[in-house]
Each structure stands twice: as structure tokens, then as C-alpha cells.
Amino acid sequence: xxxxxxxxxxxxxxxIILAIALVLYFLFKIQSVxxxxxxxxxxxxxxxxxxxxxxxKLKFNNxxxxxxxxxxxLGLLVGLVGLFIPLIVEQGHNLSLLNIEQLQVNVEDLYNQxxxxxxxxxxxxxxxxxxxxxxxxxxxxxxPDFLNSFISGLGSFSIGLFSVxxxxxxxxxxxxxxxxxxxxxxxxxxxxxxxxxxxxxxxxLSRYFVxxxxxxxxxxxxxxIILLIFGIDNAIVIAFLCAxxxxxxxxxxxxxxxxxxxLSMSSNLGESFSDVILPxxxxxxxxxxxxxxxxxxxxxxxxxxxSVKSHPLxxxxxIIIAGILFGIVGMIVAVPTYTxxxxxxxxxxxxxxxxxxxxxxx
Numbered sequence: 001x002x003x004x005x006x007x008x009x010x011x012x013x014x015x016i017i018l019a020i021a022l023v024l025y026f027l028f029k030i031q032s033v034x035x036x037x038x039x040x041x042x043x044x045x046x047x048x049x050x051x052x053x054x055x056x057k058l059k060f061n062n063x064x065x066x067x068x069x070x071x072x073x074l075g076l077l078v079g080l081v082g083l084f085i086p087l088i089v090e091q092g093h094n095l096s097l098l099n100i101e102q103l104q105v106n107v108e109d110l111y112n113q114x115x116x117x118x119x120x121x122x123x124x125x126x127x128x129x130x131x132x133x134x135x136x137x138x139x140x141x142x143x144p145d146f147l148n149s150f151i152s153g154l155g156s157f158s159i160g161l162f163s164v165x166x167x168x169x170x171x172x173x174x175x176x177x178x179x180x181x182x183x184x185x186x187x188x189x190x191x192x193x194x195x196x197x198x199x200x201x202x203x204x205l206s207r208y209f210v211x212x213x214x215x216x217x218x219x220x221x222x223x224x225i226i227l228l229i230f231g232i233d234n235a236i237v238i239a240f241l242c243a244x245x246x247x248x249x250x251x252x253x254x255x256x257x258x259x260x261x262x263l264s265m266s267s268n269l270g271e272s273f274s275d276v277i278l279p280x281x282x283x284x285x286x287x288x289x290x291x292x293x294x295x296x297x298x299x300x301x302x303x304x305x306x307s308v309k310s311h312p313l314x315x316x317x318x319i320i321i322a323g324i325l326f327g328i329v330g331m332i333v334a335v336p337t338y339t340x341x342x343x344x345x346x347x348x349x350x351x352x353x354x355x356x357x358x359x360x361x362x
Contacts, residue, residue, distance in 0.1 A: 036163045043164065044171035045206045046213070047073060051172060066172045074165070080240070190348075197347040201340050204308050208335065211303035212247065218299050219243035219291055223260075226287035230264075230280050238263050242288075246295065249319045249331045253292055260288055308339045 027034065047069045054065035170177055179198050186194045223239035232238065242256035264284045265277055301312035308315075315335060322334035346359035 032160070033163075036160060036167060039164050040167035040171050042209060043073065043168040045202065046209045047168070047172050048202065048206045049210060063173065066169065069172060070165070070169055073168075193347045197343050200343045200347075204339050204343065205336055207307040208304075208339065211307040215295065215299050215303050216243045216246065219246055219295055222291040222294065223288070226284060226291070227260075227264075229287075230284055232264055232280075232284065234263075247332070248328060249334075250323070251328055251331070253295075257285070257288055257292075261285060304335065308335060310335075310339070310342070314338075 050069045050072065051062075051065045054060040054068060055062065060068065179195070182198060183191065183194060220239050220243040223242050224235055227235035227239055238260060242260050245252040245256040245259070248255075261281060261284075264281045300315075304310060304315045305312055315338075318338045319331050319334045322330035322337075342359050345355050349355045350359070
């Protein structure tokens, strides 16, 4: 090997590294567009069974099926937003009529009742809070910054919503649009197997995302019944928020449990802690735990095993490993990614015994 060949090899390697760096930088700069495309792809997968129903059962043409599906999905979004309007109006009305002094008295009274209750049971909560130094760690200066960020984010949200709806329409209208974009990067000779893999992945992920909707619906119904039984204000909104948080595996239920605990206690502000607040909140949390048990041992295993054709233990291990490696985002995308990998392995490496065993049932 002469010096010229070595120099050319070094220059070529540097060129490849530079090209990869430029591509990664480009993808980083357009990450919002990538997120829009990903969300639109999920919406198209959710809407795919609806379009097929309209085309096969009602004999709609493709364009009409897509338009009706988009109207239904948009109507669902508007309905969900409308669900929160009464809560916002009510809270605005409460703020306009709010008696700050009375609120302070109620909060202090609730705090004193909690301290008295636990002191009666030989638990010094106040001293524990002081020793933990939690209050000194709170930075209330972030509240104005958060509000400013929230308001400025509304404009970005409107742009993002329009972009997602626009991209979703064409993904639904031309189901091969996304597939054709992927096929550009497929080497020659693998087109047929790649198309079969993409179609299988689309079918499985469509079933998976529709199954997630049913999972949220089951939790929403259970939460609503529990909150209505114990007279918690804005039960429907709270139930929907807590059910929606369960989309994040393992972390979501913890957050939703804390949210339900906090809102259950605040809805009875001013009442006796030991006679009203504690018993009612305890019953609500028992109902919440029962709902989680139903979700963990019935809804999730059934939905995952039927939708993506994987054993519940597989799903559990995949989500845990993805969470360890990539955090919350990894936990969210773990099941779709794992399903896609299994389909690709079966299509391209099915001659291996371990792959055949691993992808059995797909």
C-alpha cells in the first residue's frame, strides 16, 4: 500500500464522517418536522382500520373514506378539548370570586388537621419536612417563566397541529406514500420482502394503537365511576387525564396516582381531614389501585398479546430494558420498535432456528 492509496483512504473516511455529521446535524435541526411525521404516521395507523371499514363495508371511495375519517378524528380531538372547557370556565369563575383570606384559612386549617392527625399517631410530619429541606429547594421564580413558555408555545402548537393534520391526510389518502419513501433506501433485490415486512408492520401497529385506545377507554370508565361514586368534582376530566397518563408505561400510573390523590384532597378543601378528606381519598386510591390491577393483569396483557402477537412477558422485559437504556421515550416507543424488529427478522432471517422460534405466531 503506497502513500497515495493511504491518503485517499483517509480522505474518504473523513468525507464519510463529515457527511454523517452533516446528516445528523440536519436531522437535529428539523427534529420538529420529524416529530410531525411520526405523529402523522401514528394517526394514519389508527385511522387505517376506519378507512378500510368505509371502503369495504360501506363502499366509499378512497377520498371520501379519508375525508370522513379525518372529520371523525378531528371531531374526537375537538370533543376532548371541549371536555376541558367547563373545567377552565369553572376555575376562571372561581378565581374571579375567590376569597383569598378564606382560601388561606382553609389551607392552613387542612395543614393543621393533617399535622394533628399524624401527631396523634406519633408521626412528626412537620419535623420530617423541615429535616428533608424540601421547601428550601422549591424555586417559585420558575412559575412566570413557565407561563411565558406556555403562552409562546400556543403558536407553535397551532402550526404543529396544522402540519400533522396535513401530513396525516396524505398518509391516509395514499397508504403507500410512507412505504415508497422507505423503499428508496432498500437495496435492490430486497424490494418484495421489504414490502411484505412494511405491510405486516402496518397491520400489527394499527391493531396496537387501536388497542391502546381501548386500554385508555377501560381505565377512563373505571376512574370515572370511582370518582363519581365519591363525589369528586370534575370527575370526567380527572379520569381522562389519569387514563391518558397511563400511555407512559410504569411512570404514567405513578404520576396519575399522585394527581388523583392531590385532586381528591383538594376537592374537599375546608372539610374535616380525619372525618371526610382522609376516608374519601383513601377509598378513591383503593379504587385507583384496583383499576391499575385490572389494567396490568387483564387489559394490557390481552391487548399486547392480541395486537402485536407477543407474549406479555416479552413486552414487560422489552419495556423495562428500553426504559433503562433510553428513559421514558424508550419505554413509549419500545413495543412498536420491538414489533417492527421481529417482523423484519422473520422476513429476512427466517432460516435461522432462533429467529423462527423468536418470531413464532407473526
